[in-house]
Amino acid sequence: MPHEEDYTILQDGTVWRTKGTTASVHPETIQSEYGHTLKGSYSYHNHPAKSTHYSMSGEDAGFFLxxxxxxxQASDDRYxxxxxxxPETLLAKYEDVTGRFREILDGPVREMEFYGHIDPDxxxxxxAMxxxxxxxxxxxxxxxxNDR
Ligand SMILES: [Zn+2]
Known part of the structure; x- marks a missing residue:
């Protein structure tokens, strides 16, 4: 799939499909526009091969928290x-989480790259996750x- 799509199952059992762009998808509209709570929901989205970073993004984590x-859950062409x-998971604001993700990337992750401890690709x-x-x-x- 060249674009992102998200499937979310809410606590009330309804299933929501949200179409996104090549780089992002915004299932928060289920709550912000349609008024159904995302608390306790289960979701899956894909990351297109051309735009993946082979993990969750800071935006994904901010939304989740x-x-x-x-x-x-999410997947790309490799992972x-x-x-x-x-029960121990903290409550957090989207901007705080995305900001912290960026700080971790720019600090400890850059350092691991510098010393050759991780594959930057x-x-x-x-x-960071x-x-x-x-x-x-x-x-x-x-x-x-497993299908590769
Ligand atoms: Zn994502």
């Missing part, structure tokens, strides 16, 4: 990754797709 999504809330966002998930106390994992 601010709207209290229970489980968010599957997911975020899951736990596939691991920048993955490393690992650190972000520790700070905000949610579960984050990435696995290689």
């Amino acid at each position: 601010e709207y209290e999504v229970q489980y968010s 599957i990754y997911f975020m899951e809330r736990t 596939t691991d920048e966002y993955h490393e 690992k650190q972000l998930s520790q700070e905000y106390r949610f579960r984050y994992e990435r696995v290689v797709r």
Whole structure:
């Protein structure tokens, strides 16, 4: 798929399909425009091969934390990754999370790259997500797709 699409299952059992662009999709409209709460929802979206960073983005994590999504999975042409809330997961604002994600990328992740500890092509966002998930106390994992 050359563009992003999101499928979200709400707590009330309804399923919502949101179409996005090549670089982003905005399922927050389910709540902001249509008035259905995203709290406790389960979602999946794809990242097109041409625009993926091989992990969740800061925007994905900000959305997940601010709207209290229970489980968010995404995939691209190489990996599957997911975020899951736990009872310890912190509440946070979208802008704070995206800002912190950027700080982690520009600090510790740049340093890991400088010392050759990670592959800059596939691991920048993955490393930033690992650190972000520790700070905000949610579960984050990435696995290689099995169909390759
Ligand atoms: Zn995404």
